[in-house]
Amino acid sequence: MATATSVSEDSKPANRSALDRLSGFVAEDMERVNRLIVERMASPVALIPQLASHIVAAGGKRMRPMMTLAAAQLLGYGGDDHVKLATAVEFIHTATLLHDDVVDESDLRRGVDSANAIWGNKPSVLVGDFLFSRAFQLMVDAGSLKVLGILSNASAVIAEGEVQQLITANDISTDEAAYLQVIESKTAQLFAAAAQVGAVVAGATPEQEAALAAYGLNLGIAFQLTDDVLDYSAKQAELGKAVGDDFRDGKITLPIILAVARGDAEERGFWQRTLEEQDIRDGDLEHAMALMARHGTLAESLERARGYGKAAREALHVAPASPLRDALEDLIDFTVERAF
Amino acid sequence: MATATSVSEDSKPANRSALDRLSGFVAEDMERVNRLIVERMASPVALIPQLASHIVAAGGKRMRPMMTLAAAQLLGYGGDDHVKLATAVEFIHTATLLHDDVVDESDLRRGVDSANAIWGNKPSVLVGDFLFSRAFQLMVDAGSLKVLGILSNASAVIAEGEVQQLITANDISTDEAAYLQVIESKTAQLFAAAAQVGAVVAGATPEQEAALAAYGLNLGIAFQLTDDVLDYSAKQAELGKAVGDDFRDGKITLPIILAVARGDAEERGFWQRTLEEQDIRDGDLEHAMALMARHGTLAESLERARGYGKAAREALHVAPASPLRDALEDLIDFTVERAF
Structure with a gap:
């Protein structure tokens, strides 16, 4: 069976x-947007732009603001406000990353030291609040x-x-179901809102607005499902992340949920010891990944992601065919297939 | 010299x-407002209202929402929106308290266990974000x-x-100056905004709006100055707070700044060891308080608070004399004199 780790990105x-x-x-x-980000993270308190620019510079793909900009453009918007809204979306995202790293006690973010690892939790919490206000x-x-x-609803x-x-x-x-609720809330809502506000600013019809929101929501779910597969994939190292962080943190993601459901009593004991009791020993991560491979749960999680990708694609049909619409469709493939 | 600890509240x-x-x-x-607080902290995620109601129930004086309500009423407002805005102000305040307790690693808040002491830092950060969004x-x-x-500016x-x-x-x-900048930003801005939005919702003239904001700002500065004196006062125990928390945390407040400025070389060495090097030994807090008493810095800090209180009182003169205006003036006295 093909696993998420079998093909490197370079070959695709x-x-x-x-x-x-x-x-x-x-x-x-x-x-x-990038200029506005720099402009609006300014503060007389020098540590704020210092810390904020560290996480913003670490970059990421800027997928969320891109969705705001693309949605506005797809509907023919000719004004300036979409740039402000895309920046707002990126600031909300950045604020949640800062707070997540505090919550997860992460030392790495996109392959570089996380803000909390460098400056400690305190400024990370407060600069997150600052960016949220901005x-x-x-x-x-x-x-x-x-x-x-x-x-504000999305937040x-x-x-x-x-x-x-x-x-x-x-x-x-x-x-x-509980897992899907979590990823829809923590991840997909912001994708949905990002696309929706791009539509709103462009004066979308209610149908267009709902369609763009549905595109973002489904894309966001596919994105997080893929992320949760990537956590158990050799691709992680290339992305500068440790493999198996979710396992060590006891995060219950779909590859785990499916493996638990399909496991026998002995396997259940293993999951109980490692995930519930947090008694993790040498070789446990490898064993966990072997169990996921045996039950095909990484591949199946990606299959689920493709299903949401399909829904995202269908939602886009509210707009007439165009090169930009094609590009938004291709983004769906990128989102899921980056796991390979 | 009268100290902040010489008269109990009951005698006044x-x-x-x-x-x-x-x-x-x-x-x-x-x-x-109290009903709306309960209504809007609701969430399908049960831990959120559980944690939020813990900190909201601990109560506090609700001074900030009270200022929104009073400012609106002072200007004859007859609508409903001030209740929403007062609730929003209290939620912003509550969110900052939750994040402050994480930042300060506090175990107590208003005499009861702080949320982070009970549930840990993680939910405290996230429920703060939730209330901020609400x-x-x-x-x-x-x-x-x-x-x-x-x-959003105030935040x-x-x-x-x-x-x-x-x-x-x-x-x-x-x-x-640096200290005043900090307390104006972290504390007085929200008092100012609370009063100002009460004025705005009531359709204030620009002059009235500015005056109410000035009232809030000056009251807020007086409030924080007094708070920073209280930290070294026996009154703290009555309020359920430990005496000398600021000293142990190395917080540089006005009573300290004045004592450092007036101290000789030996005293400076003491402040350096305790506050900068955080080498605090038995008896150091008592010695710090003796130095503050010797230089009269608690009394002088309160004198400074009274000065801001005077400015707050003068700002109120934009409104015609009325029993409500009198009550807002009395609030100034309460704010400063609670130190006794």
Whole structure:
């Protein structure tokens, strides 16, 4: 059976270029977003831009602001507010990353030292709060109460998802529905809101707005499912992340849930000891990955991701065919196939 | 010389009744705020209302929402939105308390176990984020972009002040101006915004709006100055707080700044060892308090607080004399004189 680790990204250059293609459509706007990010993280308190620029510079793919920009462009928007909203979306994302790293006690973020590892938890919490506030200031500048409503709702749901994730940690009775609820809340809501506010600012019809939100939501679920597979894949090392962090943290993700469900009594004992009792010994991660391979749970999780990708693709049909729409479709493939 | 610890609160019942008198004016609205707090902290994720209600129930004086309600009433407001805004203000305050306790590693908050002591840092960070989001949802409900601008600015400045406070910690070269900048940002900005949005919702003139903001700002500075004196006062025990927390944390507050400035070389060595090098031994807190008494720095800090209280009182003159205005003036006395 093919596993998520069997093919390196380099052998599939098409995936990388899918993201590049979409980037090309929004390149000019994204430049403006990057400038606005720098401008709005400024503060007389020097540590704030210092710490914020560390995490922003670490970069990431800027997928969320890209969705805001692309959605606005897809619907023919000709104004400036989408740049502010895309920046607000990235600030909310960055704030949640800072707080996540504190919550997860992470030492690495995208292959470099995490902010909390360098400066400690305290400034990470507070600079997260600062960026969150800046996000709302940007939305106020853009002047749309509707957008403020969408993104304040999304922020509340993200926090709910993160708390729910804490609760399900180390609990192997967590089922697939509970897991999907968590990833929809903590990850997919912001993708959905990012695409939706791009549509709103462009004066979308209710149908278009709902379709763009559905595109973002389904893409976001596919994204997180793939991320949770990647945690057990050799690709992780290439991305500068440790393999098996979720296992060590006792995070109950779909590859685990399926493996627990399909395991015999002995396997169940293994999951109980490692995930619930957090008694992890040498060789346990390898054994866990062997069990996931035996039950095909990484491949099946990716299959699930492809299903959500399909839903995202269908939602896009609200817009007439165009090269930009094609690029948004390709982004779905990039999102899932980066696992290979 | 009179010290902050020489008179118990019970011997000055007038102080307590000053707060009660203002409470009386806004009692009905505050009941609605308390109901809205409970309603809006609800979440399908049970831990959220559990943790949030712990900190909200611990209570506090609800001074900030009271200022929103009183400012609106002072200007004759007859609508409902001030209740939403007062709740939003209290949620922002509660969110900062949750994050502060994580940052300060506090075990006690208002005499009961802090949320982070009970549930750990992780949910405290995330429930803070949740309440912060809920605050913005409430402002969106109230429908005023201007209010959203005022409170998102205030939130950003609060975070800046908290980071600045981290930076000045353990640095005895911190001067009074830097200290005032910190307390204006971390504390007084929210008092100012709370009063200002009450004025805005009531359709204030620019002059009235500025005056109410000035009232809140000056009251807030007086409040924090007094708080920083209380940290070295026997009154602390009555409030359920440990005496000398700031000393142990190396927080550089005005009583310390004045004592350092007035101390001789030997005293400077003491402050260096205890506050900068954090080498604190038995009897050091008592010695620190003796030095503050010798240089009269607690009394002088309170004198400074009274000065800001005077400015707050003068700002109120924008409104015609009325029993409510009197009660807002009395609140100033309560704020400063609670140190006795």
